[in-house]
Amino acid sequence: MTDLMPRVHQPAADTWPSLARPRSNPVRRAGAMAAIRLIAKDLPATIHLDNNRSYGLGGPAMRVHRSSAFLDRLGQDAGSGFGEAYLAGDWDPEPGTDLADLLVPFAERFSNEETRHLLPKWAQSLRWLVTRSQPGDQENDRAGARENVSRHYDLSNSMFAEFLDPTLTYSAAYFGDAATADLATASYDELTQAQLNKLDSILDAAGVESGSRVLDIGCGWASLAIRAAQRGAWVTAITIAPQQALLAQRKIAEAGVSDRVQVALRDYRDQIGEFDAVLSVEMIEAVGERYWPVYFDAIERRLAPGGVGVVQAIVMPHERMLATRNTFTWVQKYIFPGGLIPSIKVIEDVTATHTGLHVDVIRHLGADYARTLRIWRNRFVDRWPAIADLGFDHTFCRMWEFYLAYSEAGFRTNYLDDVQLRLTRR
Template structure:
């Protein structure tokens, strides 16, 4: 491979941390990075392979110390602390992700210690029944007023499916709901269980458009109260029941099951329980339609050995499976797979819409929660966008069937 094309202002080599960073970036293999330095200097790195082009403004060389001790997590924490910026944050993160293998240093003792502490912290946030309620509250009970600032009118906090790029977000969310319903093909009056009902968007859509009954499970007090009010306002309370209940505590059987981006919060140790609960709750011949974020097969083993930014700051106790691991877990539980399809590009587009709304609400969010929280949330959205754009993560809709129809 050809060496990286590097242009560096001479004055930028004076600070040892800056020199360390520049030497590492000289290993960039894909795309182009323009780095604006705290002293006013500029460095440009162009890899031999085409890729994203990004500009990063380094406000403080303290970021380098974070990178040495924390790696990718240090990069996130440096952004939260205001030590660097980029006019197109998601593009910058995609560029860095595509070059992760070449830029990653040999793990020094301090970084190894940090990774071990991160793994330990992640394990202490395991999703036992008590832990699951705590972890869900950490994320979803931030307050409905916060989510109202950037979710669309359907109050849907999962990927939409777009028929065309400019399609209104609410319309694309309803298209996602309809596709899941189409996979189930429920008959009027049948009973659907939704594991992880959020603010009630799918349940209300299904009850209104498919003439079915829906029981929605949540562990969030904030979501529960809102979902019940939404169903009542839509005149659907007679067909929808929202309950505060763990999926492991379901004893009733249902005609079909839907679970939209919920398994991600379950945790790897509890995946067998999750799929066993789905099988136990499905009537013979019933179908389960799941929408799930997956991680690429090649990166799964490395990912599962270290706690990342999402697990540390956004979804404590969470974990992604690769498509093959996801399917194998379901098969071991006795579920028959019927189909799967992937929509990673739609998630990247959904995240871009959310980020646009969050950015527009910056002043209000900072006033309520502070600058660090605002930067953390923007990093979260950009981090996910970069993952979908690079193919590191993907969005899967997958359908399972309970064996034994007619028994």
């Protein structure tokens, strides 16, 4: 992958005030350094500090250009400091080291039960000093959900079009046996067919055919709605991102299915009517824990007798969800405000307690998502000159590279999974 950034990046202070170097605190800096030493004892990666000291067991390597700033960020905010240090240019992978390959050993530490609690108990008890809670302004009521979703999905239709496949499908593709192939062979040319495979797998699971009435909750840029309409279904596709809705309508018209698909700028809580299939792809992550019961109740209420729901969701192990659900992470701060990834168990519990729905896991797509993310990141970097022409700066590029690599590492280590769930009435 081409290295687009200067080796020591410096973000624009007026554009990225959150990346201003935090006030130095010797105690917190010392605590961050102690944590690095503990983590690096068994870490199959290498951390090179700018004082020529190195930690770790070898393997993928990172170079810290500004150790003091790096430690200050880690010491101030355990949830965001590492990622913010990358955005600020405090560290980079060593030349020749892929960013996701570097992040995998760190992700493994948090996905492995035996190595997750690396800090001694006395240190774990002090984590609250450097762990922040979710801010109240990211609440996912109707107004808050519109703001949160718009901050990501209305960034720029043109930007998303540069790195997604031509269907503009922004969720895990389905590669089948190819999902576990060497990621170095991942090619943009294979992405469109894999996305169509995923769309078809959802429609097949829901039994969508000619004449079916379909509701697509959180429709994205309408690739699933278009695919359903091409089967002869009647589709209502809803989103709360205005710019996304405009492009979705254009894509529907270009596909020649405007007579079968209605796009509405509408919250899922406000939808009415009955449908033979209710579909929702990777939207639950933006719902928020407080509204999970409302979300699944809305799905149940919209299902006609005998109807089927299919939800594709990013999930994490239940105990990790419980441990992190009240923390404010780098992803929530910079990528998905108000977001929270559920577990399969919590989905089963919520549906059992608040609805009459039964949940079946029909497919795991974790390896497929890792491959999807590698293709997106390669494409994003390759198309960066065109994206930069849209008005985005180098810090934005670093932010999206880190987000895509960080997510890829999560799926490669099973810290994250992606599942397709079939919902039927009990």
